Amino acid sequence: METNWSKVIEVFSSGIIGVFLVMVLLQILTQLSTRVIDLVESWGKDESSESEVKK
Amino acid sequence: MFDILKELIFSSGAVSLTGGNLVMWLVAFVLFYLAIKKQYEPLLLLPIAFGILVVNLPLTFLMEPEHGLIWFFYHYGIEFDIIPPLIFLGLGAMIDFGPLIANPKTLLLGAGAQAGLYVTFFAAILFGFDLQEAGSIAIIGGADGPTTIYLTSKLAPHLLGATAVSAYAYMALVPIIQPPMMKLLTTEHERKIVMTKLRPVSRLQKVCFPIVTAMTIMLVVPPAAPLISMLMLGNLFKESGVVERLTNASANELMNIVTIFLGLSIGATMTATTFLNPKVLFIFFLGLFAFVVSTGAGLLMAKLMNLFLKDKINPLIGAAGVSAVPMAARCVHKVGSEANRRNYLLMHAMGPNVAGVIGTVVAAAILLKNLG
Numbered sequence: 001m002e003t004n005w006s007k008v009i010e011v012f013s014s015g016i017i018g019v020f021l022v023m024v025l026l027q028i029l030t031q032l033s034t035r036v037i038d039l040v041e042s043w044g045k046d047e048s049s050e051s052e053v054k055k
Numbered sequence: 056m057f058d059i060l061k062e063l064i065f066s067s068g069a070v071s072l073t074g075g076n077l078v079m080w081l082v083a084f085v086l087f088y089l090a091i092k093k094q095y096e097p098l099l100l101l102p103i104a105f106g107i108l109v110v111n112l113p114l115t116f117l118m119e120p121e122h123g124l125i126w127f128f129y130h131y132g133i134e135f136d137i138i139p140p141l142i143f144l145g146l147g148a149m150i151d152f153g154p155l156i157a158n159p160k161t162l163l164l165g166a167g168a169q170a171g172l173y174v175t176f177f178a179a180i181l182f183g184f185d186l187q188e189a190g191s192i193a194i195i196g197g198a199d200g201p202t203t204i205y206l207t208s209k210l211a212p213h214l215l216g217a218t219a220v221s222a223y224a225y226m227a228l229v230p231i232i233q234p235p236m237m238k239l240l241t242t243e244h245e246r247k248i249v250m251t252k253l254r255p256v257s258r259l260q261k262v263c264f265p266i267v268t269a270m271t272i273m274l275v276v277p278p279a280a281p282l283i284s285m286l287m288l289g290n291l292f293k294e295s296g297v298v299e300r301l302t303n304a305s306a307n308e309l310m311n312i313v314t315i316f317l318g319l320s321i322g323a324t325m326t327a328t329t330f331l332n333p334k335v336l337f338i339f340f341l342g343l344f345a346f347v348v349s350t351g352a353g354l355l356m357a358k359l360m361n362l363f364l365k366d367k368i369n370p371l372i373g374a375a376g377v378s379a380v381p382m383a384a385r386c387v388h389k390v391g392s393e394a395n396r397r398n399y400l401l402m403h404a405m406g407p408n409v410a411g412v413i414g415t416v417v418a419a420a421i422l423l424k425n426l427g
Contacts, residue, residue, distance in 0.1 A: 008180050022271075023410070026413070
């Protein structure tokens with residue numbers, strides 16, 4: 001059976017590049033979302049400690 | 056009396072036994088030994104071994120299409136893609152993505168280890184396998200049983216038994232396969248690197264992670280949807296903390312039930328006619344090659360990252376990028392603590408370990424997209 005080498009190269013390269021791209025994208029989104037949540041949570045903490053001081 | 060005895064003997068399966076059946080019994084007994092005595096992945100290897108044994112008893116017709124009991128498990132469970140995603144649901148309900156969220160860089164290690172998988176794809180082609188078969192063999196390097204089964208059932212169902220047993224056997228052999236590779240590709244100095252403590256991760260971050268990940272991966276690589284959606288749903292159950300019953304059901308009862316059907320069905324695909332051919336030996340060899348190369352690729356990726364990082368990571372954690380949760384992470388921890396007693400790498404290695412699960416699913420989805 002004849003091997004379709006252009007397909008092999010395509011699967012090989014698109015696979016390696018594809019996995020890296022998805023994982024890098026996921027890394028960026030994870031960092032971004034955790035940073036946003038950190039900000040929101042620290043903002044929420046500041047607000048609750050301020051209201052406690054006022055009381 | 057003699058006639059009755061004669062009829063009984065000639066209608067029994069014993070007269071239809073072939074040499075191939077006997078060899079497959081031997082394979083089953085080796086797996087029984089590994090599962091019971093050595094306790095290598097017993098939850099899977101035990102039902103697989105029993106499946107092999109019963110399907111190689113002549114005239115039982117357990118795998119006869121439309122009639123055999125195990126054929127129904129196989130047909131509706133695996134051919135219909137039900138069981139692997141359900142296993143992922145249970146896996147998600149057990150996994151803690153906290154170390155990954157605390158150190159998202161480790162996602163790259165999960166990607167790095169997948170490079171080995173594509174090298175194996177290339178090697179399998181050189182060994183004479185066709186494109187679909189090569190893809191199914193390569194995924195063994197991801198060290199993820201359900202993903203291997205999912206992809207093989209789509210691309211090369213005739214190789215299902217060999218690739219599944221190969222994947223689970225090598226996963227069980229992580230403590231034997233990985234350490235020599237770790238020591239070969241890292242220096243003593245590198246293995247001694249102590250990593251800084253992981254930052255705490257809030258509950259909200261853990262709840263958001265499965266949602267963000269599911270949306271991202273399914274938008275970019277839709278063929279990953281069946282596995283990744285179930286994995287992230289299970290994790291959302293766990294992290295939300297509001298559906299304890301569903302979390303427990305996914306991680307325990309459901310997981311146990313589908314594991315029985317999965318093991319039995321996989322074992323039952325291994326009849327003498329499908330299993331006893333030279334290709335299977337090559338599959339086991341290439342599976343091992345995939346595992347070793349993926350481990351090496353993860354280690355090299357970690358070393359590459361260290362060239363750019365201010366806070367160096369211990370390159371050993373790259374080896375955990377092959378998934379095999381949590382055996383690979385434990386193995387990293389053991390080798391790291393041998394080099395430096397103060398080194399506690401388990402939690403650091405869990406990041407790339409769970410990233411490896413995601414990476415393998417993405418790699419499988421890309422293979423499916425290109426070859427399916």
